[in-house]
Amino acid sequence: MDGTANALTGRGLALSFGGIEVLKGLDVEFRAGEITGLIGPNGAGKTSLFNCLTGAYRPQKGAITYLGHALDGLSPAARAGKGIVRSFQHVALSPDLSVLENVMIGVARNYHAGWLHAFLPTRRGTDEMAAMRAAAEGALSELGLAGLEHKLPSELPPGMLRLVEIARAIVGQPAVLLLDEPAAGLNNSETRDLMRTLRKLATSDLVMVVVEHDMDLVMSICDRIYVLNFGAIVACGSPQEVRANQEVVRIYLGDDDD
Amino acid sequence: MSKSSASIETMPGSASGNHARGWLAASGADYLLAAVLFALPFLIGGSWTFALGICFANSIGVLAVSVLVRYGGEVSIGHSFFAAVGAYAVAILDTRYGLSLVASLPLALVLGTVCGVAFAWPSRKLSGIYLAVSTMALALAVPELINNADWLTGGYEGLYVSQSVIPGVEASLQRYYAGLLALIAVVYGLRRLRHSRQGLTLLLAKQHPAAADAFGTRQVWARIAVMGISGGIGGVCGAILAFAGSTVSPSSFTFWTSIFLLVGSVVSFYGLSLTRALVGGAFLTLVPQFLSASGAWIPVLYGLALLGMILIGHYLPRIRSFLFASKGGA
Ligand SMILES: Nc1ncnc2c1ncn2[C@@H]1O[C@H](COP(=O)(O)OP(=O)(O)OP(=O)(O)O)[C@@H](O)[C@H]1O
């Protein structure tokens, strides 16, 4: 299949805030069936690029397409309806909801029972909630969180909240999965488990993009990597190519060695 | 990203941390209280039965305000508007068409909801103090609107509500039980909402609008939904107020009515359980009755009672943990 058709692409994306250029007309192509890494120093514009892809930010220039269709006019909610889903760098769970309920929100977009079913004990409403609950329980156990369903977010350590955040993103069978620093706050064994889970998720029609500072994770699970610096793509290629790129070593990987 | 008004949430004894679970937990207290209230008219005098009927109506009004706080993170000082809509729906259907609460209560619910939605749309971008002040505009308009439409509303004189729901049953009992059943129905509906898909998404939208957006819940939808629910409950409050009080007049729906509904909501710490709603409703209805012998001192005593309630609520978690700690140590 043609790579560009089965992909999420951004062409000439430019975004600025009050004269500060955050994205400087960059081109990206995230292909289905691959895990794409997006790396770069703090403030490079990685989260901003995610925000453009999900519709939270409107780039001043450029076009975003998914499966060949333009997304530019669509609201974030409409893009979510197309299966474009993300996790947040700063965990964004509701403190009023249990872990399970927070994850259930990740499938809510696939259900449509009306208001009557919200207030009255109807069959349809009850069935829907049961289905949402089952899906959420599945996602939680996939991430090793079984048994924590009824905890409140305030009762869990940051690493686990991060995993709940990821569970919410993967639960609804997304078509595009944008993960913003999924391993931040995880310990080594949690990170290894997460890598295995992500690899397992990477089916032939899922577009997965991972923003991550953990180089081991990026280098070992990604098929392709984009390197972002000051809002521009400075390198793109396989993990080996990126690792060998002098520019990348200087601006980014080099930091670790110093 | 969280809204400025989210600070409401961290008010004393409310949803912060460990208390998040308690804010509408179905407690044994609710069931016990409901049982007692069902038996009460046979144990107390007629004037108390009447006062409790009004108290139930006010409790529903308190819930209307609390649901806006809980699910929308917003404060209203204009809910007398929705109550007036519900009350006049009941009174007008009663006097003009001879229809009882059976027909007019659903209409009050629908009209309140429609008004909530109609208000939410133009104000959808407002939040915090700006939204609160714009709800105030609603409250201020009510008495004037009623007086100007006196051909329909009876103006200053008001209207009588006299149709009975179940002919033959003593009127005072009808007023009491209609209020009680409506209150229980609202509490039940809100408990269902908390565990529904819409309820979950609204709670996320309140705290993290961007996250809710990313999972398919538009902020505008969330605002309109919450205002619709709140307005609908406000309409039910007015309907029961009209029926339980058997009369409606503009003086029942002033700006102060709105303020007191908010006060009741604060005193109940925005709780959506039967017990909490009744604490708020009782504060509105019964405290002034208790104080009515105190003449000029009423406002002062009322203020002290208010302060006392809020302080008790504030220190309750600490008092509770102190008691538990000393028990555990023994
Ligand atoms: N809403 C906004 N308003 C103003 N400036 C913004 C906004 N969002 C992002 N920026 C700016 O855009 C730049 C890129 O930020 P972004 O969060 O995309 O970086 P990042 O690559 O995700 O960094 P990190 O690794 O620290 O998460 C930063 O300088 C940031 O201050």
Ligand SMILES: [Mg+2]
């Ligand atoms: Mg970032």
